[in-house]
Amino acid sequence: MDISKVYSEIFDDYQRDRKFAEEKAENLKNKLYSKNTRLGEIDAEISRLSSELFRASMRGDKSAPEIFREKSNKLCEERQNILIGMGIASGRIEPEYKCGLCHDTGMIDTQRCSCFNKRLAEKYYQLSNLGNILKRENFENFNYDIFSKEPFKSGVSPYDNIKHIADEAHSAIENFKSKPMNMFFYGSSGLGKSYMCNCIAKELMDRGYFVLYMSAYTLFQLLTDLRFNNASGEEKEKSSLINGCDLLIIDDLGTEGANSATNVEFFDILNIRLRTEKSTLISANLNISDIGTVYSERILSRILGCFNVYEFIGKDLRIFQ
Numbered sequence: 001m002d003i004s005k006v007y008s009e010i011f012d013d014y015q016r017d018r019k020f021a022e023e024k025a026e027n028l029k030n031k032l033y034s035k036n037t038r039l040g041e042i043d044a045e046i047s048r049l050s051s052e053l054f055r056a057s058m059r060g061d062k063s064a065p066e067i068f069r070e071k072s073n074k075l076c077e078e079r080q081n082i083l084i085g086m087g088i089a090s091g092r093i094e095p096e097y098k099c100g101l102c103h104d105t106g107m108i109d110t111q112r113c114s115c116f117n118k119r120l121a122e123k124y125y126q127l128s129n130l131g132n133i134l135k136r137e138n139f140e141n142f143n144y145d146i147f148s149k150e151p152f153k154s155g156v157s158p159y160d161n162i163k164h165i166a167d168e169a170h171s172a173i174e175n176f177k178s179k180p181m182n183m184f185f186y187g188s189s190g191l192g193k194s195y196m197c198n199c200i201a202k203e204l205m206d207r208g209y210f211v212l213y214m215s216a217y218t219l220f221q222l223l224t225d226l227r228f229n230n231a232s233g234e235e236k237e238k239s240s241l242i243n244g245c246d247l248l249i250i251d252d253l254g255t256e257g258a259n260s261a262t263n264v265e266f267f268d269i270l271n272i273r274l275r276t277e278k279s280t281l282i283s284a285n286l287n288i289s290d291i292g293t294v295y296s297e298r299i300l301s302r303i304l305g306c307f308n309v310y311e312f313i314g315k316d317l318r319i320f321q
């Protein structure tokens, strides 16, 4: 995915939304002004007053601003009352932007508006086809009944276990703004780990957070490229998103791609995110004890120390579906 293409698409979308909102306001204005000609007269008077004020201030007339303000306020009030009478509750004709903070520009001064990140995440998901997956795999569609109610090895049933994990996920989502979500899912394949990751991703994206999903394979490939300097511009941009996103999901952590070099990078990613209080969700097809062997003891101790760890239990659900 070409990230510069993503950015330019987002700014095109902003431009389109702005144009739509402004044209709609302009059309409404034309309609109302043709119904009541006094509105146009008021605007003309205000504009005449402004140029008068300008000339007066050039002459050094100190009382001009006060007189102008008084006359102008009266005219604005008259215009407001006419518009209210015509059914415009606020008494003002203004474009209805999707984002009231940045007026659909994506920027507030020199900073990106929060709506930009939301659009970035949506675009990213749309282009990576995850958008379609999230339409299917979300909490609304979650079917707990496919999990067995028979107690499993530990005495807990897969059904109770998944309910507990979902409850914990919901509460982490509720507290997401004030408390970083660090969750680690592990267990064999086909027990709903990726599905649960997608549910959480969808829920947080709907709330406007920037969620970045990466399979462990893609992540380690990227880390290798960055390490050996083969990284393209797009990959470099992606690596900055890895540190900057609100939630990083690393799915399918297993044996593939891990080596001592990428382990150092992986450890750094976890550390940076923990230090900057950004949330991370990892799912692994490994037993917790294997993490230390396949990755490193340092990574294992970070996970055990800083993540809430959940085991997915039961029999492979895909066989029964």
Ligand SMILES: [Zn+2]
Pocket: 099, 100, 101, 102, 103, 104, 105, 106, 107, 113, 114, 115, 116
């Ligand atoms: Zn905005």
